[in-house]
Each structure stands twice: as structure tokens, then as C-alpha cells.
Amino acid sequence: MLANKSSSPAGQNAVSEVTIDLPLKILVYKNGRIEGVLRSPFVPASEDPGITGVATRDAVVDRETGVAARLFLPTRAVITGRRLSLVVFFHGGSLIAAAESAFCQTYHRYATSLAAxxxxxxxxxxxxxPPEHPTTAAHDDAWNALRWAASLADPWLLYHADRRCTFLAGDGAGGDIAYRTAVRASRAGDDIDVEGLLLMDPYFWEPGWLPHEKAGHGGFLTPAEIAQLPCRRALVAVAEKGAGVRERGRRLAARMRGCWWGGEVTIVELHGEDHGFHLYGPESAGTERLMESIVEFVNKERDQSSMLRDKKEVPSGVLDGAEVAPSLSNGSRMKAVPVDVPRRTMTKSCL
Known part of the structure; x- marks a missing residue:
């Protein structure tokens, strides 16, 4: 009979020895096992805006890969009849499948607040x-999601989004994804207009960050790369107690100011706060300050005439306030075709 490998001292050490410990996120063991330390439960989408004033629904971006998205539509803003800024958001979670999800309670709550x-x-x-997929898959998915959103493939986007006022946003590892997606947009030649970058405590991963990853994406945050960014503005927020995460965010902001990019960069430093504070301390003073900075950034210098022109690009009457308001207030008229959004299998440990 073959002996159980884990029964040997070396096997037991591999099972119990932690090689990577990201506080409040993940534990990576020597044998490759990964555990999510904090992962909030999944919550369903609802087209009833309820007390939040935000209707939500899920959509499939790419059925072949299973990439999906949750849309958050602020109904009070829709009633004005004006086109809305479009924020394509990438959640954090240390790029680990056992950590976080766009459909989890934590990020559903945050995106709802952001939209409202x-x-x-x-x-x-x-x-x-990862670990089910290579790190590159996340970046490919982000790029496809941006192209999908920019094409206004979903009815909510078609009738309500101002694609010329698109922001790429993310926190933690999602900040890394948002930045790299902007870089990719600058090189792809697609007609995608990115107004700004919103990076909240961005964690820029280095090559070989996990045992199963043999190679990373190479150099980044270089002056030449930053100079080609397609966006006109950037906001970088860093938490004082974020240690290495904070310094990487500061480094990016400094390089943006020191290269030939020519855009406007704003850095927001949250004193006394730790990484992820805006998610796990939703009522803290730091969270409120960050949200106020984001709201001001997104709504800065909105081109009203551009929004009015966009209004004429869709069928007559669709964006009229009297038509839109009841369809979103009682949930009976703005019904999109339901979709079966793929859910990835979430377990406490992924081998």
C-alpha cells in the first residue's frame, strides 16, 4: 500500500507551513494550498432599487470564458434624463479565487455606494x-470587459452610459488590473475613450508572486508606459498603514507627475487607515473622505453639452425623464432578458 505523503514530516510541514500571509486576505501554504481568510457571502442582484436607490443586475460578458459583470444603476440620477459616467470597476482580493468576488456582499455594498x-x-x-487560472487571465478578462462596456452591449449601458466619460477603477489587486487595462487601451488602437483612472490602495504585483506562477508581466510603471496612458486624469488613494502598498501607490503618482504624460494626477493619503479600510470600515472618517474625493473626481468638469448630444443618439423618447422614471421606480418596465451568469466555485482551500 502506498504511504500517504502528508503523513511524512516533510508532508506535514508542507501542509502547515505558511509561505505567504496577506493579512485579512489569504494564506498560501508550502504545498500550494490557498485559504481565503476573509470572504463575504454572495448576494443576488435585484432590479428593485429599494432604499439604496440603485438597481442591479448581472450580465454575461463572455460565455466562452465565463466572464460576467454586475451592473449598478442609480435610479435617481437616471431620472434626470442625462447620461451617466461609466465606472468599470475591478475588485481586489489579492488575485486569489478564494478571496473576493464582484458578487460578494462586501463589493456589492461598495459598488452600490459608489453608484449612488x-x-x-x-x-x-x-x-x-488564480490558482485555477493564470494571472494573465484576469487581465485579459478586464480588457474584454472594458471593450464590452464601451460597446454599450447591455441595455442599461446603451440608454444611460456616457461612454466618453469612462473611468477604470479598482482597489488593491484590482487597482493593478485597472492600471494595466489602461496601458493596454493605449496600445490596442481601439476607439475607447478613458477619462480617468481611480486607483484605491493599488497593489502592483511583482513577477513570480505566487509559487505556481513562473513568470509575471515584466516591467511596468515605467515613464514610457505612463506617458502613453489614454486617460486625462488619475486619482491614487493610499492608506498610511498600508506599508508596501502605500509606497507603490506613491511611486506611481510621482512618476505620473514626472513624465511626459501630461494628465492631472491627484493623490489622497488617508492617515491612520490600513489597507482595505474602505471595505471593512464603511462608516469610518477615512472611508467618507475617500468617497467624497472619488465623487468629486468622477463629476469634475462634466461636459453638459456632450451629455445632451449623447441623448440624441438613442431612439426618441427613451431618455425622456417621464419615460425612464416609472420604469425604474416600480421595477415593472425596464426588464432586461434574464441571464444565467456563471459562478466560479468558491472553496476555502484551492489545491
Whole structure:
């Protein structure tokens, strides 16, 4: 009979020895096992805006890969009849499948707050994650999600989004994804207009960050790369107690100011706060300050005439306030075709 490998001292050490410990996120063991330390439960979408004033629904971005997104539509902003800023959001979670999801309670709550406060339509992307998929899959999914959103493929986007006022946003590892997606947009030649970058405590991963990853994406945050960014503005927020995460965010902001990019960069430093504070301390003073900064950033210098022109690009009457308001207030008229959004299998440990 073959002996159980885990019964040997070396096997037991591999099972119990932690090689990577990201506080409040994940534990990576020597044998490759990964555990999510904090992962909030999944919550369903609802087209009833309820007390939040934000209707939500899920959509499939790519059936072949299973990439999906949750859309957050602020109904009070829709009633004005004006087109809304479009925020394509990439959740954090240390790029680990056992950590977080666009459909989890934590990020559903945050995206709802962002949509309501900023008066913007938010597309929160559910991208593929390691260890089931290579890190590159997340970045490919993010790029496909941006192209999908920019094409206004969903009815909510078609009738309500101002694609010329698109923001790429993310926190933690999602900030890394948002930045790299902007870089990719600058090189792809697609007609995608990115107004700004919103990076909240961005964690820029280095090559070989996990045992199963043999290679990373190579160099990044270089002056030449930053100079080609397609966006006109950027907001970088860092938490004082974020240690290495904070310094990487500061480094990016400094390089943006020191290269030939020519855009406007704003850095927001949250004193006394730790990484992920805006998610796990929703009522803290730091969270409120960050949200106020984001709302001001998204709504800065909105081109009213551009929004009015966009209004004429869709069928007559669709964006009229009298037509839109009842369809979203009672949930009976703005019904999109239901979709079966793929859910990735979530377990406490992924081998």
C-alpha cells in the first residue's frame, strides 16, 4: 500500500507551513494550498432599487470564458434624463479565487455606494482568478470587459452610459488590473475613450508572486508606459498603514507627475487607515473622505453639452425623464432578458 505523503514530516510541514500571509486576505501554504481568510457571502442582484436607490443586475460578458459583470444603476440620477459616467470597476482580493468576488456582499455594498454617491453607472467585473487560472487571465478578462462596456452591449449601458466619460477603477489587486487595462487601451488602437483612472490602495504585483506562477508581466510603471496612458486624469488613494502598498501607490503618482504624460494626477493619503479600510470600515472618517474625493473626481468638469448630444443618439423618447422614471421606480418596465451568469466555485482551500 502506498504511504500517504502528508503523513511524512516533510508532508506535514508542507501542509502547515505558511509561505505567504496577506493579512485579512489569504494564506498560501508550502504545498500550494490557498485559504481565503476573509470572504463575504454572495448576494443576488435585484432590479428593485429599494432604499439604496440603485438597481442591479448581472450580465454575461463572455460565455466562452465565463466572464460576467454586475451592473449598478442609480435610479435617481437616471431620472434626470442625462447620461451617466461609466465606472468599470475591478475588485481586489489579492488575485486569489478564494478571496473576493464582484458578487460578494462586501463589493456589492461598495459598488452600490459608489453608484449612488457618484451618480454613475458601475460595471463591477467578475474576472477569472488564480490558482485555477493564470494571472494573465484576469487581465485579459478586464480588457474584454472594458471593450464590452464601451460597446454599450447591455441595455442599461446603451440608454444611460456616457461612454466618453469612462473611468477604470479598482482597489488593491484590482487597482493593478485597472492600471494595466489602461496601458493596454493605449496600445490596442481601439476607439475607447478613458477619462480617468481611480486607483484605491493599488497593489502592483511583482513577477513570480505566487509559487505556481513562473513568470509575471515584466516591467511596468515605467515613464514610457505612463506617458502613453489614454486617460486625462488619475486619482491614487493610499492608506498610511498600508506599508508596501502605500509606497507603490506613491511611486506611481510621482512618476505620473514626472513624465511626459501630461494628465492631472491627484493623490489622497488617508492617515491612520490600513489597507482595505474602505471595505471593512464603511462608516469610518477615512472611508467618507475617500468617497467624497472619488465623487468629486468622477463629476469634475462634466461636459453638459456632450451629455445632451449623447441623448440624441438613442431612439426618441427613451431618455425622456417621464419615460425612464416609472420604469425604474416600480421595477415593472425596464426588464432586461434574464441571464444565467456563471459562478466560479468558491472553496476555502484551492489545491
Amino acid at each position: 454617491r457618484a451618480g454613475a453607472i458601475v460595471v463591477s467585473v467578475e474576472y477569472r482568478l
